[in-house]
Structures are given as structure tokens and as C-alpha cells.
Amino acid sequence: MISPVERKYLYWAVFASGMTTLAVELSASRLLGNIFGTSNLVWASIIGLILIYLTAGYFLGGWWADRSPSLQTMYQIMVWGAFLIGLIPLIANPVLRYAADAFDQLAVGILFGSFTGVLILFSLPITLLGTISPFAIRLAIRTPQEAGRVSGRIYAISTLGSFLGTFLPILLFIPTIGTTMTFILFSTFLLIVSLAGLWLSCGWKTALKWVWMPILILALGILGYGRGIKQTPGQIFETESEYNYIQVLESEGYRYLRLNEGQGIHSIYHPTEINYYGPWKHFLAAPFFNNPLVLPDDVHNMAIVGLAAGTSVHQATEVFGTIPIDGFEIDPRIISVGERFFGMNQPNLNAIAQDGRWGLEHGSNKYDLIALDAYRPPYIPWHLTTVEFFQIVKDHLTEKGAAAINVGRAPDDRRLIDALVGTLQQVFPSVYVMDVPDTFNSIIYVTNQQTEVENLYLNLYNLMGNSETHPLLLESLKITALNLQPIPESKTVFTDDLAPVEWITNNMVLRFILFGDMEVLQ
Secondary structure, eight states, rough: OHHHHHHHHHHHHHHHHHHHHHHHHHHHHHHHHHHHHHOOHHHHHHHHHHHHHHHHHHHHHHHHHHHOOOHHHHHHHHHHHHHHHHHHHHHHHHHHHHHHHHHHOOOOOHHHHHHHHHHHTTTHHHHHHHHHHHHHHHHOOOGGGHHHHHHHHHHHHHHHHHHHHHIIIIIIIIEEEEEHHHHHHHHHHHHHHHHHHHHHHHHHHHHHTTTTHHHHHHHHHHHHHTTTTTOOTTTEEEEEOOSSSEEEETTEEEEEEETOOOOOOOOEEEESSOOSSSSSHHHHHGGGGTTTOOOOOOOOEEEESSOTTHHHHHHHHHHEEEEEEEOOOOHHHHHHHHHHSSSSOTTTTTESSSSSSHEEEEEHOOEEEEEEEBTTTTTGGGGSSSSHHHHHHHHHHEEEEEEEEEEBBBBBOHHHHHHHHHHHTTTEEEEEEEEEETTSEEEHHHHHHHOTTHHHHHHHHHHHHTTTTHHHHHHHHHHHHTTTOOOOOOOOOOOSSSHHHHHHHHHHHHHHHHHGGGGGGG
């Protein structure tokens, strides 16, 4: 029978264990997300396996508690669980750096092996922590009559700890001290809680035997601190935010923004060049579907959903002048990186750190041009693909406004394009599709009024005869005109109630994993 003081401390240990378990789960998503991305497939793998490990821990804990019902046994289990948590990033980081190189080379076998190996690292510590709640129940129950009340209290306390562990890593520790040190912090915290429990129940001599564990974890953490997450050639900066792993590369004077696993360039910048490869310049063509006599001066303002580090801002300002531009970017750390490394300091830009849908819906401005650049398989926010969202876009366009949506695709899989066209046709009177040459991107154009494709051709002809037309705009219009595609007949309509975007993107990811189809993820 444990004393009242030991019983109260037992509840605190259960709280600390529950908090650490969820903190490890959330931190695991960032540890793996830096290399393998944060798609729902990655999340499902992490959550599913963590639950399996906890299940094993519950069974093991119940059996173990009946065989050795003592506080000393429970706290020693907790000590080892906490210690192994601190070792996870220290062992995983070399493997993940190897995986990062493999991702750049798209070596599927190495990627799959690294992903599996790192997830296995979580099996032993999470299983050990899973034993704590059944162990605590066994020790806290004094009479059969209080079994239900004690069990409920312990699971409630553990869940409250889990609640706190859900928020602390993502909102506080990872953005400030990084993923590795977050693991070290929670490992050290739980080690201290465990050692204090051993001291209270067994005396300081017993606790002293395990003091080497937090000392070793802290020493290894200090030695490994500041080594960085990736070592990509040309890397000049990396950081973590509550949303992303952010990386800046530099090559031959160009700077590139990469996020998470790094498959895809989110922004490009050069201090003296403005014409970059990729889809960004093709947003400029959208207003010229409206009527045959559109001039650059007719575009008075613009909004960008998915601002990133501001490539579209540079190009739009160059072509349309210093028009007001509202740029919505959910990650404030990306905005800071854009200002620091990508020259995103234009006085006409209003960078807004908000979710694009919420920010657009709650804004009062109407725009001549809205660029949607927030899609990239497998990261396509479903709430930005629905009829309800596109109605918000339409409501924030001027009478002659137009929008352009950048969509990733596969050469032999246009289901996402077709579905978005079917959805957009429920809202906009005219829809056009252009495949960006030499990429796996398409641009979908929509206009707020009924228009004809001939308008684009006539505008191109008129602007070619105008010596003041910016060459970047002419190139965008020429490429758009030459690469327009037939409008698909689509009956798919995404709504806020049903938008199965993941079915399409997950299929692309699985094809990549199973068949090494590099094209589907570009």
C-alpha cells in the first residue's frame, strides 16, 4: 500500500507521462516531416504505429503490474522510457540526413527503409510509456469499491497531460529550440519526474543510480545542438516553424525556397533577373481573357493566396507597376524568410500571415487579379478546392476580374485538373486550362464574366504591337496561347461537405512509393 504522498505524486507522474507521450507523437511528425513531408499518409503512419505501440504497452503494463506491483518498478520503467526518447533524434538524425540525400535523388528503397527504421525507433519508448497508466491503476487502488473511480481519475489525468503535450511542441518548443532539442527537453523533464518518484518511494540512493541518464542526454543534446537538419549543397539557411521546415538554397546567384521534404521549389529570387522558369509568370495572363482591349494599366490591384517568398509579387510589380498586392501566407516564418532572403520588401505588398480562405473571406477588398498558388501534391488544402471557397474568390473579384490557379498534376493523371474544372464551372461562367510546358503544372484561368478564348489571342496581337509592353508579359501570353488545353467534361464537384482531394493525391504518392514514378510528385 502506497502512502498518501506517494499516491499524489503518482498522479503527477501519470500526467507527465501522458504529456510526454503526445509531445513525442507531435514531435515525431516534425522529425519525419522535414524529410518525408507532412501528407496525411505520413501522419497516418505515425499515429497508427504510435497507437499500436501504446496498445502493446497497455497489455504489457497490466501483466507487469500484477507480477511486480511496486513504485520502484514503475518508475524504473518510466526512467528507461524517458531515456530512450532522448536518444530518438540523436540516432535518427544521421539516418534522416541520408534519407534527405536519397529524396533529392529519389531513391525509393532508401527512403522507405529510412522511414521504417525511424518509426521503429519509437516502438520501445512509447511501449514503455504505455505501461504507466495500467501500472498506476494497479498501485493506486486500495479497495475494489474504488477501482472504477481511481481508473477514471488516472485516465483523465493522463489525458489532460496529453492535451498539454499536443500544443507545447508545435506552438512553443519546435519553433524556438528545434525538433531535436524538443525531444531532449521532454526526455529530461520525464527523467527528472521519474527520478524524483524513485527518491520519494525508494530513497535517494536508489535514485542516484540513474542520475547518469539525464546527464548523458543533456550532454549529447548540447554536443549535437546547432548541427542543422539537412546539409544540402548550396544551403544558406534553414529553420523550423509551427507549420514547416524551411530551407533556402543558393546557386549561381539564384535563391530557392524549399519546404519540408524539399520536392518542389516554392519561390525563386535573383536580384537582377525577373523571368524564372516555372508557373509564376503565367498568373499574369489571367486578366487578358476578359476582352480584346485589356492593357496592363487596367490591372489595379491583386491578391495572392500562397504568397511563399514573393516570386509572384516581383513579377506582377514589374509588369503592372506598383499596384497594391495583398499576399496571404499562413506561415509567418516564411514571410520573414522572404523579407530576409528574397527581396520581399516591396512597398506595394501587404503580406498577411493568415489562412488564405479566412483572410480573403474576411477582407473587404475586391481585386482585378487573384492568384491561387497554394496547391502542390500531396499538400493540397481541401478547403481551398471547394465550391464554397471559389464563391468567396468570385465575390472578391471586380466585375472584370480574373483568377488563376496553379495546380500540380501527373503526365498521365489529370483527375485533379478535371475535378477542379468541374467545381469551378459551378461558380464561374468561363474556365480555361493551360499546361505549363516542361513542368508538371497546369494553370486554370477563370473570369468573373462570360468571356471567349479569342480575347486572349487578340490581346496578345495588340500588345505585340505596343513597344511599352513588358517582355515578361508577352512571353506569358504567348506560352499561354500556345498551350491551352481542351476543357474537360467533368461531373466532379468538390464541396465543403465532400472534397475527396486526398484520394487523388494519395494515389500519386502511393504510385511513387510502389513504382518509383518520379513524375507524379514533381
